[in-house]
Amino acid sequence: MALKDLSFLIAIRFLKTKKTGFLSFVTALSYTCVALGVAVLIVVTSVMNGFERELRERILNTIPHASIQGIRPIENWETIYSELKKNEEIIGIAPFIESQSLLTHQGEVFGTKIFGVLPEYEASVSVVNDFMLQGSMDSLQKNSFNIVLGLTQSRLLGAGLGDEIALMIPDVNSSFAGYFPRLKTFTVSGIFRVGSPDLDQTNAFININDLSLLMSLDEKVTGLRLKFDDLFKANSLSLLALTDAETVSDQLLISDDWTNVYGSLFEAIMQERVLVGLLLFLIIVVAAFNIISMLIMMINDKRSQLAILKTIGMSNFEIQKIFVYLGAVISIIGTLIGFVIGLLVTYFLSTDYMEALLSFLMRDSYFINYFPTDIRWNWISIIMLSSLIMTISVCLYPARLASKIFPSQVLRNE
Secondary structure, eight states, X not given: OOHHHHHHHHHHHHHHSOOOHHHHHHHHHHHHHHHHHHHHHHHHHHHHHHHHHHIIIIIITTSOSEEEEEEEEESOHHHHHHHHTTXXXXXXXXXXXXXXXXXXXXXEXXXXXXXXXXXHHHTTTOOGGGGEEEEOGGGOOTXXXXXXXXXXXXXXXXXXXXXXXXXXXXOSSOBTTBOOEEEEEEEXXXXXXXXXXXXXXXXXXXXXXXXXHHTTOXXXXXXXXXXXXXXXXXXXXXXXXXXXXXXXXXXXXXXXXXXXXXXXXXXXXXXXXXXXXXXXXXXXXXXXXHHHHHHHHHHHHTHHHHHHHHHTTOOHHHHHHHHHHHHHHHHXXXXXXXXXXXXXXXXXXXSHHHHHHHHHHSTTTSSOSSOOOOXXXXXXXXXXHHHHHHHHHTTHHHXXXXXXXXXXXXXXXX
């Protein structure tokens, strides 16, 4: 057998040889730290990626990316709509009316935001219709006086599909006696659950013409909601859309975008993913130092055997390869064990059992009440490759120490 293969065989034999108590503990600790570091990094990055995905899909795709609104109700929204459609980066535009309101049903009273929408336009800026538990947004037709509620709203009101509820909104026109609310009965034609306690509890939808009639707006609208091809350009694109809208309107308009409400949350998730990843990467650093300690202890334990190997002609380079192989074997086995454990834990977090448990523990506390997981193989590849490179690289120092053993001195002291 060639000498270059002998170094690997000796490294495997050293690993299999029965070790002293403390050396055996350090060796096991080296495997454990590498596996634990890789497993935890896979789980945490998968969960953080899942939070990012859920924020995109459940929140940022549910709310408009931006809106153009008037200081007073907008009259010529169709003209503004036609102008904004010329911008290819705007992929969805929908008129809306927004108002604060009260909903009442069987003695229960609940405050909410009421949105007047056109279903055929709304579908281009919102995916609420994809999260319908019952009914459909398409039921909000003119003069139908139907209403779509969030799941939390319907539970608080005790109202289900087909039930009638009273909608109370303030009258924008005052009489000699002051302001009086307007009251109208609506039929629940849909119930949605986005997964955000905030959105499921505070938003309700009716047809834009029905709300315009109740508020005496004469078919004016509060504004236009926009959806962009790239939501991360929302700030600059909303300002561009505002400039375009002002060219065809003599009203004073303002723009708003999602970053004003959810921008800090999204940035926090991105920063936390990086910071948590760096902190957890220290586990792999600890594992690397454990491997150094284990190899140095093994060098001291095998000094006489190394001296004999050098005496029979093994070069310093071949001695160094023995301990690089030792570190590589520990690194590869630990990384593979961590990979398997990480995937299993990530899978367990996405099971119905964990979702039910977390729904009970975190109900109505966060915008989602389960652990979202998103396994991205490029991230896992980076984690595993980094683990292997770091843990194998640290083997060079103890390998160099092993090659400096002087056979005559060691054998004389034996």
